[in-house]
Amino acid sequence: MFIKDLMNVLIIPYEYALDFFRALKWSKASPLCPKYKQLHYDILLLAHTVEKGLSISNPRPKFGVDKISKLLNYLEQYSSEWDSFPLEKSYGCLQSYVRWHKDRDIALEGFGLKIEKFLSRCEDLNIEPKGGVKEISNSSVQLNVEAERFLNSRFSxxxxxxxxxxxxxxxxxxxxxxxxxxxxxxxxxxxxxxxEPEDISKLLRLQGGAEGFRESVNNLFVISSEISAWSGFKARSQAYVDGALLAMQVLNACQALGLGACPLNLAVSNNRELDICKVGRISVGERLIVMIAFGLPEPIDLVVARSERMPIDKVIIKH
Ligand SMILES: Cc1cc2nc3c(=O)[nH]c(=O)nc-3n(C[C@H](O)[C@H](O)[C@H](O)COP(=O)(O)O)c2cc1C
Known part of the structure; x- marks a missing residue:
């Protein structure tokens, strides 16, 4: 037992080293990361700064010139043969930016011409603008007792x-x-x-936490997060943050649509994770977050694990 515990501790640096090499290969800042992926995320991030800038109460005229110039440079390198979403998003964001200045009679001069050049490219490509700002009426944020009841009722x-x-x-x-x-x-x-039963069986065997109900699983999600979306040491765990939020939304979506669902941990070694990627035909440029077994729940009064929660004063700590 002592040896096993010791091995479990000694293996930690090895696993972290593998995490590091995986990040080094796929991170957005890495020269090894595919160019289209780097540009995809660089463009999305910069385009978002434009729509964010337009959504604050008092945008500064001609805000974000440096970032938009950088964005235009990336857009020039971005091939229209690749996924069109970064182009569509930038199209919408920059169109809104130009319109915002036109509405206030603010001339964008040479800089504006560069943006117009990109907008014409989008028109020629016949793509849809998909970014900018949208209006939310106050009533969309209202007390929703039904939603509160729903959120309190989710179960595995x-x-x-x-x-x-x-x-x-x-x-x-x-x-x-x-x-x-x-x-x-x-x-x-x-x-x-x-x-496919064969896929599910192989994947769940590799996961290992669905013993006892593995055979009844006919639908399975594997939630992952692309490493290339992130760069720099500060973002080292952000793939997991975004991936976990997505997983939670999927769990709620299943329950909202009358399906039962159970998250299944992917607390596995790097080697096991790569095996799952192989069986699941998932790029090794994605980190695996969690599996979700789901499907129609048996139409009976289900017995589920009670999973008692800690008292609320242990969860919310008022400082
Ligand atoms: C990341 C994560 C991993 C989980 N892994 C497993 C698992 O491998 N097997 C399992 O039966 N349940 C698993 N669960 C389900 C938890 O046991 C369950 O969410 C928890 O007890 C709370 O119960 P509830 O979901 O019914 O509210 C997992 C849950 C999460 C969030």
Whole structure:
């Protein structure tokens, strides 16, 4: 026993070293990171600074010139053959930026011409602007007793009926999951879905925490987060923050759509994680956050683990 405990401690630096090499290879700042990924995230981050700037109460005229110049430079390098989302988002953000200045008769001069050049490129590409600002009426933030009841009622379900979840429901889950907040709206989280029994069996065996109900799982998500969305030592755990928020939203989405769901930990070694990536056909440029077994719950009065919560004064610490 003592030897096993000792080994568990000694292996920690080794696992951290593997984490480090994985970050070194895939992090946005790394020369080894694929160029399209670097640009994808650099563009999303900078475009978001524009829409954020427009949403504050008193934007400063011609704000963000340095950042927008950098953004335009990245956009020039970004091929229109790649994923169009960074272009669409920048299109919307920069269009709103130009409109905001036009509405106030503020000339953007040469800088404005550079933006117009990018906007014309988007028009030629016939893409949709997908960024900028939107209006939220005050009434959207109102007391919602039903939502409060719903949030208090979620539980982990470990008994499922046979059957694959319909595509239309999966799309609704994805629609709700898209609403998850993410740092600078970079949306690094991914939801991998499996319904092939062979895939599920292999994945759950590698996960190891669903023994006893593994056979009843016909639908499985693996939530992951792209490492390339992050750079620098300060962001070293941010992939997990964004990924965990996404996972929580997926759990709530399942329950909202009448499905039962159970998060399944991915507290695994790097080697095991890479095995899961291989079986799940997931890029090793993604860190795995959690699996979620889900499906139609058995239509009976389910017995679920009580999972008692700590008293609220232990959870919220008022300083
Ligand atoms: C990150 C994470 C990993 C989990 N891993 C497992 C697991 O491997 N197997 C399992 O049966 N439940 C797992 N759970 C479910 C927890 O046991 C459960 O969420 C907790 O007891 C609270 O109960 P509730 O979800 O019913 O409210 C996990 C939950 C989380 C958040």
């Amino acid at each position: 379900c470990r008994r499922f009926l046979p059957g694959i979840v319909e595509d239309s429901i999966l799309e609704k889950i994805a629609e709700i999951a898209r609403r998850t907040p993410s740092q600078c709206n970079r949306q690094s989280g991914r939801i991998h879905y499996y319904s």
